[in-house]
Amino acid sequence: MSAQLLNGKELASKKREQMKEKVQKLISQDITPGLAVILIGENPASQTYVRAKQKACADVGIYSKLIERSDRISEEELLNEIDLLNQDPAIDGILVQLPLPSHISEQAVIERIAPEKDVDGFHPINIGKMMTGEDTFLPCTPYGVVEMLKEAELPLEGKHVVVVGRSNIVGKPVGQLLLNENATVTYCHSRTRDMRALTTQADILIVAVGRPKFIKADDVKEGSVVVDVGINRVDGKLCGDVDFDEVKEKASYITPVPGGVGPMTITMLLENTIQSAQQRK
CATH class of the missing domain: 3.40.50.10860 (Leucine Dehydrogenase, chain A, domain 1)
Structure with a gap:
C-alpha cells in the first residue's frame, strides 16, 4: 500500500485563490x-x-x-x-x-x-509570541507544514510528533506550533543517540536536516505521516531528506519533493503580508 500524497502545490493554489479575494477587498478600501x-x-x-x-x-x-x-x-x-x-x-x-x-x-x-512588518516570523518578539501561543506572524515553512496537516484533516492532538532538525527557521518553530496544537513533540538532531529508536515511534515525522535521502524505510513507523522539508540537489535533480521511494511504501501520508512543503512556504508569506495589511487598515 503506497502512501497518500500531501500535495502542497494543490493546497497552495487553492489558498492563493482565496487570497486574491482578500486582496481585492483591501484594494477596494484603498x-x-x-x-x-x-x-x-x-x-x-x-x-x-x-x-x-x-x-x-x-x-x-x-x-x-x-x-x-x-x-x-x-x-x-x-x-x-x-x-x-x-x-x-x-x-x-x-x-x-x-x-x-x-x-x-x-x-x-x-x-x-x-516586528509588525516581520512577515518571515523571525523577529525575537514574534518568536516569543509564538512560544506563548499569542497571535503573531508565524515562520512561513512551519506555518505551511501545520496548514497542510490540518487541511488533510490529520489529527494532531495527542499525537507523537518527532522533528529531525533543530534550526531556528524550521525545526524549533514547527515543534512549537505542533505543541500549541496539543501534540507531544520530540526533537532529534546531530547529537541524538539512537535516532531510529525515536523516529520509529513517530505518528508524524518532520524532517529538516538538509541531507539527501537521510530517512529510510527502517526509520519510520508503519502508517505514519512523513513531512519532508528538505530540498537538495543531487545529479541535477531535486530530492528531499527522505528516501521517498522507500518510505512511501510504509507511510500513510507523505509530502513529495518538489511540490510538497515548498509551495506552502511562499503561500504563508503572502498570507502574513495580507494579515499585516489588514492590521494597517
Missing part, C-alpha cells in the same frame, strides 16, 4: 498589500527564490518591491535600507533573503525589521 524583498549578492538559489516570491505576489495582487544590493554592502548600509522600509507606509512586509555575506550579522538584520 489598501494595496506591499512586500519588500532585499536581495544581497548573486546567489543563484536566492535569486530563484526571490523570483518565485515576486511571481506569487503578482498572482494574488500584492505589490512587491525588489531591492538588489552588491554583496560588498556594509552591515550599516543594509540596516539603513531596512529603516527606510520600516517607515514606508506602502510596505506591509519586509523580507531579507538569507543567507547573507559573512560580514553581515543575520541576527542584527532580523532584529532591525519592525
Whole structure:
C-alpha cells in the first residue's frame, strides 16, 4: 500500500485563490498589500527564490518591491535600507533573503525589521509570541507544514510528533506550533543517540536536516505521516531528506519533493503580508 500524497502545490493554489479575494477587498478600501524583498549578492538559489516570491505576489495582487544590493554592502548600509522600509507606509512586509555575506550579522538584520512588518516570523518578539501561543506572524515553512496537516484533516492532538532538525527557521518553530496544537513533540538532531529508536515511534515525522535521502524505510513507523522539508540537489535533480521511494511504501501520508512543503512556504508569506495589511487598515 503506497502512501497518500500531501500535495502542497494543490493546497497552495487553492489558498492563493482565496487570497486574491482578500486582496481585492483591501484594494477596494484603498489598501494595496506591499512586500519588500532585499536581495544581497548573486546567489543563484536566492535569486530563484526571490523570483518565485515576486511571481506569487503578482498572482494574488500584492505589490512587491525588489531591492538588489552588491554583496560588498556594509552591515550599516543594509540596516539603513531596512529603516527606510520600516517607515514606508506602502510596505506591509519586509523580507531579507538569507543567507547573507559573512560580514553581515543575520541576527542584527532580523532584529532591525519592525516586528509588525516581520512577515518571515523571525523577529525575537514574534518568536516569543509564538512560544506563548499569542497571535503573531508565524515562520512561513512551519506555518505551511501545520496548514497542510490540518487541511488533510490529520489529527494532531495527542499525537507523537518527532522533528529531525533543530534550526531556528524550521525545526524549533514547527515543534512549537505542533505543541500549541496539543501534540507531544520530540526533537532529534546531530547529537541524538539512537535516532531510529525515536523516529520509529513517530505518528508524524518532520524532517529538516538538509541531507539527501537521510530517512529510510527502517526509520519510520508503519502508517505514519512523513513531512519532508528538505530540498537538495543531487545529479541535477531535486530530492528531499527522505528516501521517498522507500518510505512511501510504509507511510500513510507523505509530502513529495518538489511540490510538497515548498509551495506552502511562499503561500504563508503572502498570507502574513495580507494579515499585516489588514492590521494597517
